[in-house]
Amino acid sequence: MGRGGEIYMDTSFNLVYPKGTNQLFDIPEEVMPVISKHWAQFPPSHPLIPHVFGILFFFLWIINFVGNGLVIFIFLKTKSLRTPTNFFVVNLAFSDFVMMSTMGLPVTVNAFVQRYWMWGVFGCQVYAMIGAICGTTSILTMVVIGYDRYNVIVKGFSGVKINAPKALLILICIWGYSTVVSMMPFFGWGGYMAEGLLVTCGYDYLSQEWNRRSYMMFAFSFNYMLPLSLIGFFYTKIVKAVVMHEAALKAQAKKMNVDSLRSNADEAKESAEVRIAKVAITNVLLWVCIWSPYAIVNLIGVFGNQIIITPLVSQIPAFVAKTACCLNPLVYAISHPKYREALSREVPCLGITEKSAAAAAAKAADGGTDSVQTKA
Numbered sequence: 001m002g003r004g005g006e007i008y009m010d011t012s013f014n015l016v017y018p019k020g021t022n023q024l025f026d027i028p029e030e031v032m033p034v035i036s037k038h039w040a041q042f043p044p045s046h047p048l049i050p051h052v053f054g055i056l057f058f059f060l061w062i063i064n065f066v067g068n069g070l071v072i073f074i075f076l077k078t079k080s081l082r083t084p085t086n087f088f089v090v091n092l093a094f095s096d097f098v099m100m101s102t103m104g105l106p107v108t109v110n111a112f113v114q115r116y117w118m119w120g121v122f123g124c125q126v127y128a129m130i131g132a133i134c135g136t137t138s139i140l141t142m143v144v145i146g147y148d149r150y151n152v153i154v155k156g157f158s159g160v161k162i163n164a165p166k167a168l169l170i171l172i173c174i175w176g177y178s179t180v181v182s183m184m185p186f187f188g189w190g191g192y193m194a195e196g197l198l199v200t201c202g203y204d205y206l207s208q209e210w211n212r213r214s215y216m217m218f219a220f221s222f223n224y225m226l227p228l229s230l231i232g233f234f235y236t237k238i239v240k241a242v243v244m245h246e247a248a249l250k251a252q253a254k255k256m257n258v259d260s261l262r263s264n265a266d267e268a269k270e271s272a273e274v275r276i277a278k279v280a281i282t283n284v285l286l287w288v289c290i291w292s293p294y295a296i297v298n299l300i301g302v303f304g305n306q307i308i309i310t311p312l313v314s315q316i317p318a319f320v321a322k323t324a325c326c327l328n329p330l331v332y333a334i335s336h337p338k339y340r341e342a343l344s345r346e347v348p349c350l351g352i353t354e355k356s357a358a359a360a361a362a363k364a365a366d367g368g369t370d371s372v373q374t375k376a
Helices: 029-034 037-041 048-077 086-113 120-158 164-182 210-255 272-303 311-322 324-332 337-346 357-365
Strands: 192-195 200-203
Touching: 029 120, 029 192, 048 086, 048 311, 048 324, 048 337, 086 120, 086 164, 086 311, 086 324, 120 164, 120 192, 120 200, 120 210, 120 272, 120 324, 164 210, 192 311, 200 311, 210 272, 272 311, 272 324, 311 324
Parallel strands: none
Antiparallel strands: 192 200
């Protein structure tokens, strides 16, 4: 039975609330500037749901801290990895590291202490801005990594060589663009608001004001669609190039009446080209799976039927987008053989074993069985 208009959980953990109560029940007026009236059409969220997201954000913060921390540590400590092109991998790890280091704990605390954003209007705007800066920086860095790999694998010697000054200039441009664009809401273009369960903040995609809609159109076009198109183009070309190269090698081996042109070839193992193609495909699929739900929700909020944007429909894609900061180290660093080798050497407690190229060459020189196989 209800108890005089109170909201409470019964003995079966069901949420009980008076008829007509909505998600904005009892939220202080000083917080309302960053909370959309859109959420008033939904009943109060069950308190266990924000708790679950609080726990998820906490583990995301831990995984991000360890994963990206190791990437930064290994690349900066290992001299052979300090190449201009690896600056982009370190920058990606640093951007992701900053994102969750500043955004993970506030949400975790908020989820267990208060059912709405507890850090004030300015705190919500700063939180969202940091997420926008780091998210945009990570996205653009992934585009540059894709271009760099396209430049090396597809263009080869005809490609533009990226040296240290060029790499630093590109990184300055990425951070500069991301910062300027993400600060626009503080100068009157666009806005940031609490989203979903009201314990996180992000872009204001629910306002129907042209000022904020135009900002969302800009962000969708230049921070999502254009980078997605470029990444798709670069990795499609990479996959096409490595497949054609693999086919050419097989055709040449057939003409020479050998099984493989590679030394140390093993038919049971994947070629380097196949591994590159798999990494490329993984990059594109992860991009689409992680960022598309959030971008689609933003697009629906601006142009579509907002009634379908429930608290969970808003919150889940926002959380999924932040998982990119944990998955990026796996895709862009763990796929790097020299990184794995340095990781196994510098952090042996992880139990990662990776043979160096020198060790493999020594084994072959000592009479290893790997060799070019000739048909009888």
